Each structure stands twice: as C-alpha cells, then as structure tokens.
Amino acid sequence: MDWFAFNIVVLVLSYWGAVIARVIRFRREVGEFPGLIPRSRLEQVLWPLWLLVIAAWVGQPVATLFGSATSGFFKPLAALDHLALDIIGSALGWCALGLSLWCCKFLGKSWRMAIDPEEKTALVTSGPYALVRHPIYTFQGLLMIGSWLVLPTPFLLLAAIVLGFCHMVKVVDEEHHLLRMHKEEYVCYCRKVGCFFPRLWKSKSDKRKKGKLNLQQRIMLQWGRVWPYNACHCLTLSGRSDPERLKQALYEALTTAGISQVVVDPERGRYEYLKEPPLISLDIFSCNSQPEVILPRLIQEELNRPFPTALHTPMRFFLLDTNNDSHYLGITYNHWTAEDRALRLVLCQILAHYYDLSLARRPAPLSLYPPGYWSLFGHLCTGKVLARLPLEVGRRLLRSRYAYRHRYKDRKDFRTGFAIYGLEQGNIHKLREYARSKGGTVHDLFLAALAEAVCRYTPGRLRHRRRRALRIGSVVDLRSLSRQDLSNTYGLFVGYFMVFFEKPQDNFSGLLRSVVKQTARIKKGKGYLDTTLAMRFSPAFWPALSDARRAEYFRRSGLVAGISNVNLGGDWLETDTGGQVLGYLRGVSTGPHLPLVLLPTTFMGKVFIGVSYRLAGFDEDQIDRIMKRFIWRLETLVR
Numbered sequence: 001m002d003w004f005a006f007n008i009v010v011l012v013l014s015y016w017g018a019v020i021a022r023v024i025r026f027r028r029e030v031g032e033f034p035g036l037i038p039r040s041r042l043e044q045v046l047w048p049l050w051l052l053v054i055a056a057w058v059g060q061p062v063a064t065l066f067g068s069a070t071s072g073f074f075k076p077l078a079a080l081d082h083l084a085l086d087i088i089g090s091a092l093g094w095c096a097l098g099l100s101l102w103c104c105k106f107l108g109k110s111w112r113m114a115i116d117p118e119e120k121t122a123l124v125t126s127g128p129y130a131l132v133r134h135p136i137y138t139f140q141g142l143l144m145i146g147s148w149l150v151l152p153t154p155f156l157l158l159a160a161i162v163l164g165f166c167h168m169v170k171v172v173d174e175e176h177h178l179l180r181m182h183k184e185e186y187v188c189y190c191r192k193v194g195c196f197f198p199r200l201w202k203s204k205s206d207k208r209k210k211g212k213l214n215l216q217q218r219i220m221l222q223w224g225r226v227w228p229y230n231a232c233h234c235l236t237l238s239g240r241s242d243p244e245r246l247k248q249a250l251y252e253a254l255t256t257a258g259i260s261q262v263v264v265d266p267e268r269g270r271y272e273y274l275k276e277p278p279l280i281s282l283d284i285f286s287c288n289s290q291p292e293v294i295l296p297r298l299i300q301e302e303l304n305r306p307f308p309t310a311l312h313t314p315m316r317f318f319l320l321d322t323n324n325d326s327h328y329l330g331i332t333y334n335h336w337t338a339e340d341r342a343l344r345l346v347l348c349q350i351l352a353h354y355y356d357l358s359l360a361r362r363p364a365p366l367s368l369y370p371p372g373y374w375s376l377f378g379h380l381c382t383g384k385v386l387a388r389l390p391l392e393v394g395r396r397l398l399r400s401r402y403a404y405r406h407r408y409k410d411r412k413d414f415r416t417g418f419a420i421y422g423l424e425q426g427n428i429h430k431l432r433e434y435a436r437s438k439g440g441t442v443h444d445l446f447l448a449a450l451a452e453a454v455c456r457y458t459p460g461r462l463r464h465r466r467r468r469a470l471r472i473g474s475v476v477d478l479r480s481l482s483r484q485d486l487s488n489t490y491g492l493f494v495g496y497f498m499v500f501f502e503k504p505q506d507n508f509s510g511l512l513r514s515v516v517k518q519t520a521r522i523k524k525g526k527g528y529l530d531t532t533l534a535m536r537f538s539p540a541f542w543p544a545l546s547d548a549r550r551a552e553y554f555r556r557s558g559l560v561a562g563i564s565n566v567n568l569g570g571d572w573l574e575t576d577t578g579g580q581v582l583g584y585l586r587g588v589s590t591g592p593h594l595p596l597v598l599l600p601t602t603f604m605g606k607v608f609i610g611v612s613y614r615l616a617g618f619d620e621d622q623i624d625r626i627m628k629r630f631i632w633r634l635e636t637l638v639r
Contacts, residue, residue: 008061008147011093015143016054018101019113026111042173043114049166056159057144061151076152089149096143103128103135115174120181125189126225130267131198133189134174137167138196171195185310192265211271211369213264213336216492220336221266227414228306229589231335232299233343234328235351236583241319241327242354243284249353250317254278257346257366257490261311262337273368274311281316291322292420299587300418302332303612315346326582335492340566340586341477342490355580366490376482376493380526403471403500404560406595406617413616416589421627423607423634430638440516443565445634446600447472447519448511451501453629454560454596457622470501473562473594476528495528498559508633561596564588568603586610596626 064076104111106127112119128135144160178186193199213221223229254260260278264271287294298318307314314334321327331350333343345366370376428442435445451470476495479486486493499518501511522528568584586599587610595617599610613623 005061005064005151007090008093008150009058011090011097011143012058012061012147015097015100015140016058018097018104022104022111023113026109029109042169046166046169049162053159053163053166056155057147057163060153060156060159061147064151064153085149085152089146091146092149093143093146096139096146099128100136100139100143103139115177123178123182123185123189125193129193131193133193133195134167134171137171141167141196185308188263188310192267211273212372213266213269213271214370214373214492216373216494217336218266218269220492221264223591224306224334224336226592227416227589228304229335229591230303230305230307230332231340231343231589232302232330232332232587233340233347234295234299234330234585234587235347235581236585237327237329237351238580238582239325239327241321243282243319243321246317246319246329246354247280247282249350250280250282251278252353253346253349254280254313254315256349258368259315259346259366259490260313262314263311278315279313281313283316283318284321285318286321286323288323291320291328295320295328295585296418296420298330299585299610300416302330303416303418303587303589305332307334335588337492338490339477339492339494340564341479342492345488345490351580367488368490370486370489370491370493371484373493376484376486377478377529379483380481380529403469406560408595408614408616410616413614414590414592415615417613417615417618417620417623418587419611419613419620419623419627420585421609421611421631423609423631425606427635427638428602428605428607431634434637438512438516440512440519442567442602443474443563444512444515444519445637446563446565446598447474447499448508448515449630449633450561450563450598451499451511451515452508452633453626455501456629457626470560471498472501473498473559475562475564478528497522497528559593561598562594563598563600566599566601568601583608588612590614596623598630 106129107124110121110124112121132138141160141164144163148156148160175186175190182189220229255278258273260276261274262271263274285294285298298320302316302318307316314337316332318330318332319327320330329350331343331347374381431442431445435442438444451472454472455470474497476497478493478495479489482493497519499515501514564586566586581603583606584601584603585608586601588597588599590597590612595614597612599612601608601610609627611623611627
C-alpha cells in the first residue's frame with residue numbers, strides 16, 4: 001500500500017468533511033445554511049468547477065492507492081517521486097488543514113460558502129485576518145500543493161491550476177461584495193493587509209503615514225476592539241449658549257490644531273491626520289430643569305458610543321443648554337489619541353475662539369507626530385530600573401494571587417456607567433495641609449479613602465484567606481519627565497502604578513501610612529515605569545487571541561479600582577478664560593482592567609468627581625454607597 005497516497009486521501013476527506021460538519025453546525029446554530037446554494041450568476045458557474053476539482057483531488061490518490069493510475073497523465077512524474085517530497089507534502093498538508101480550521105473559527109457567524117448580495121456580515125480583521133485578507137484560500141492552496149508534492153501527476157497539477165483560477169475569480173467577487181457592504185472601512189483594511197500573503201514591504205500609502213503609535217496608544221487601540229475606549233470632558237460655561245458660534249469655534253480650533261480626519265494602521269503601528277477639513281459633530285440638547293440628572297446620562301452614552309473604524313475625526317461634541325445663565329460643553333475623544341493634558345491644549349483654543357479671548361490671536365498648531373517612548377523617556381530606564389523590573393513584576397504577580405477580584409454579572413459586558421459627585425468649596429486646601437502633615441499628598445488621601453470605601457463594600461470576601469488584599473491603580477502624567485518639550489504636543493504620554501493594601505480593614509491612619517510609604521518608594525525608584533515596560537509584551541500576543549479570549553483579557557488582574565487625579569489650580573482655565581469656565585468634569589471608559597474608576601478634577605478650589613463604573617459589576621445604589629463613604633472620610637479629615 002502507498003501510505004503517502006492513503007495519507008492524502010485521509011487529509012482531503014478530513015478537510016471537506018470538516019467543511020460539511022461546519023455547514024451542519026451553522027445550520028443548527030443560526031437556522032440557515034451558510035450560502036450553500038450560490039445566488040450570484042458568477043458563483044453558479046464556478047460551482048461545477050469546484051466540484052470537479054474536489055472530485056479530482058480525492059480521485060487521484062484513491063486511484064493511485066488501488067493501482068489504477070498507470071497511464072502517463074495520471075502517473076507521478078519520475079523526477080519528483082522522492083521520499084523527501086512525500087514527507088514535506090504530507091507535513092505541509094496537515095499544517096494547512098489545521099490553519100484552515102483555525103481561520104474558520106475566527107470567522108464565526110460571518111463564515112459563508114457563497115455570497116448573498118443582500119446580506120451584510122461583520123468584517124473580521126482579527127487573528128489570521130489581521131495578516132491576510134483571504135487566509136482560507138491561501139491554506140487551501142497550500143493543501144493542494146502538499147497533495148501534489150506527494151502525487152506529482154499532470155492530472156493533479158491541472159486540478160491545482162483550476163483551483164487557483166477559482167480562487168482568483170472568487171476573491172474578486174468577494175472583494176466587490178465587501179467593498180459594497182463596508183465601503184471605506186474595507187478600503188483601509190485592503191491598504192494594510194495582503195490578499196493571499198502578508199505584506200513584507202511598505203506600500204506608498206504606508207510611507208506617507210507620519211505618526212508612529214507608542215506603546216500606550218497600541219494597547220488602548222487593542223482595548224478599543226473589545227469595547228469603545230473613550231474619554232469625555234465636560235465644561236460648565238457661563239452665559240447663554242450660542243450654537244452657531246460654538247460650531248465655528250470648534251472648526252477654527254481643530255483646524256488650527258491640525259486635528260482632522262485620522263487614518264490608523266494598528267498592525268503596523270502607524271497613524272496620520274489627513275490634510276483635510278475636520279468633520280465637526282455637535283449634538284445639541286436642552287433641558288429646563290435637573291441638568292445634574294441629564295448630564296451623567298449624556299456622558300454615559302458618549303463613553304459607550306464607538307467611533308468609526310474608518311476615516312473619522314477622533315473628537316465629537318455635545319451641548320446641553322439649560323436655558324439659564326450657564327450651559328455645558330462636552331468633548332468626547334478617542335482615548336488612544338491623547339490624554340487629559342493634551343486635550344486641554346485643544347480646549348484652550350476652543351474657548352478662546354468661542355469667547356473671542358486674546359488667546360485666539362495666537363496661532364498654536366499642535367505637534368501631532370511626537371517621537372516614540374524610548375526617545376522621550378529612555379533616559380529614565382537606567383540599568384537599575386531594568387534590573388529591578390523582573391523582581392517587581394514577579395512581586396506584583398505573587399501579591400495579585402491574594403488580591404480581591406471583583407465579581408461581574410457578565411465578564412463580556414463592558415458597558416460603562418457614569419455618576420457625578422464633588423467636595424465642598426475650599427475643602428481641597430484643608431486636605432492639602434492635612435496630607436502634608438502626614439508626609440503625603442492629596443492623591444495619597446484619595447487612594448486611602450477609596451480603599452476604605454471599597455473595603456466596607458466587600459468585607460465578607462476580604463476575610464477569605466486568599467482574598468485578603470486590595471489593589472488600586474493610578475495614572476501618572478509622564479510629560480514633565482520627557483527629555484523633550486511636550487508642552488505643545490497632542491498625544492498620549494502616561495504611566496501607571498499600583499498600590500497594595502494588605503490589611504484594608506485597618507483604620508484610616510494605617511491605610512494612609514501604607515499609601516504614603518508605597519508612593520514614596522514608587523516615586524524614588526520610578527516604579528511607574530515597571531508597569532509600562534511590563535505591558536510591552538501585550539501587543540505581541542494580542543492579535544493571536546480570538547474575540548472570546550479578548551473579552552476575558554486581564555480576567556485575573558485583581559484590580560478593584562483606579563484613580564486619575566488632575567489639579568487645574570493656576571492653569572489657563574482660571575486665568576486666560578476670564579472666569580467663563582465654572583466647572584470641569586471628566587469621564588473615561590473603564591476598559592478591561594477596572595470595575596471602577598474615580599476621576600477627581602480640582603478646579604477653582606472645588607473638586608469635581610466623575611465616577612466611571614462597569615454596569616455588569618455595580619449598580620447605582622452600590623456606587624452611591626461607596627462614594628458617600630469616600631466623601632465622608634475626606635470631609636471628616638478637615639473638620
């Protein structure tokens with residue numbers, strides 16, 4: 001018996017048997033066949049050719065196996081009939097079979113055997129589809145090549161040529177269909193991904209892209225594939241609103257800054273702001289009473305509303321008119337583009353044009369393509385920091401085993417809720433004095449008060465021997481640490497650190513001492529770089545994860561909350577705007593890490609606190625209890 005011919009028979013039957021099994025499973029789960037009967041005229045002509053190729057593909061090794069292939073056209077070529085080619089062909093075939101099944105898994109319910117012109121399926125760009133647009137046809141071709149290496153007959157070569165012709169025609173038809181369905185999104189996808197093989201060279205469009213995504217931007221883009229990762233800033237402005245004047249101010253400010261439509265290529269780590277006018281999106285709402293009820297709902301909708309994946313201006317706006325002497329301006333931006341400090345550079349120009357302030361006469365185009373992280377912060381990564389990195393990462397992993405992990409109703413539900421709280425006027429100054437007397441900062445007070453509030457909410461689970469600690473994250477602005485001036489740069493430059501509370505049931509004084517000790521050590525040893533460097537490996541394995549795996553990403557991180565604290569005292573919002581800004585509020589999507597994020601913003605002696613939380617992890621009453629305890633603790637310190 002020709003065992004290699006038998007191997008090809010098993011291989012080909014396994015491949016097409018898996019296709020039939022997937023059709024049956026699809027019919028059972030979805031309730032219809034996945035394009036089993038072609039509807040377009042072109043595919044109706046191609047279908048008989050497919051069947052002939054499959055028959056030849058199976059018939060040739062069967063005929064060889066039973067000794068029927070004796071004529072010259074069906075007999076293997078003597079020059080290619082070698083054991084080495086038999087082994088290579090068999091190995092190539094089985095690898096192609098496995099990879100083909102892997103591709104089908106990524107397609108999910110978007111998998112079809114034929115095109116339905118009236119049906120629109122989701123555009124899959126993850127896994128193998130992040131590298132090749134039609135990987136199933138690629139691996140099917142490799143499977144045919146492997147079969148021909150085992151049985152190098154002219155007949156099977158002819159079948160391979162016909163199969164290649166069918167692939168080419170089918171791909172052209174499918175791409176026309178996808179272009180009609182997905183339009184600009186598919187055009188951008190085609191620019192960066194090869195048809196049958198990965199692109200190993202840069203196209204002209206790649207060379208035109210000026211910006212290079214830094215580490216944090218790439219990670220935020222990855223998070224955005226799971227759920228919209230947006231940030232929203234809302235300003236309380238004095239006076240009656242003027243929507244037409246505001247639209248003009250938005251257009252002039254974005255044009256001056258250079259923020260227009262953006263093209264993103266996350267696989268190659270590139271982006272570019274096109275030299276075209278920005279597309280201004282301004283939604284106008286009005287209310288006669290209770291803006292404090294309507295405003296959180298608007299911000300919550302903005303945090304959960306995705307930006308387009310194709311060409312878009314990564315910033316949109318809303319106006320809440322209260323018909324009184326004040327109104328609210330909301331700015332939602334795609335968070336990978338910038339952090340809080342960068343957005344305030346744009347807000348400065350918007351308010352200047354809106355209120356016709358002197359700042360409007362100062363041209364301030366922003367720098368949109370900053371250098372990479374290593375160029376800006378490489379001097380901070382000294383030998384001591386790098387040598388300590390494995391130890392710190394191992395230490396965090398060990399401690400995270402005992403960290404409290406929040407329970408979610410649905411781990412795949414990343415919807416973000418939003419609420420608004422605040423501290424009384426003038427309390428922030430007293431809190432600074434109290435924190436200074438304890439050797440810490442206001443941020444240390446916030447961390448300790450949040451740990452105490454969350455601990456009271458989860459006392460039962462924290463008494464468990466394996467869940468005896470809390471872990472809270474915090475954001476660090478890295479701009480001031482850069483070796484270059486980033487004061488006029490629009491981008492994202494943040495780091496992170498985590499604080500552990502081994503005994504969160506302690507009194508507040510004990511919690512505060514623990515925070516002050518840990519933050520002092522982090523600042524001295526530049527511990528905020530450890531997490532940033534450790535996250536370097538995330539972009540490497542993310543493309544290989546399925547959508548289901550991505551939804552479970554960071555499932556065991558053990559972070560219970562996070563804080564992003566901003567102090568705007570003495571900033572341009574108090575000086576150059578002439579008192580036109582009355583309040584400043586921030587919100588952000590929670591991302592895959594966190595069930596709860598506090599965003600305190602100190603402005604004009606008052607602390608405005610935006611609270612973002614995972615709807616699958618908390619309800620409004622639970623958030624209200626946590627925040628009331630948080631505020632009560634801070635207010636008791638200054639009485």
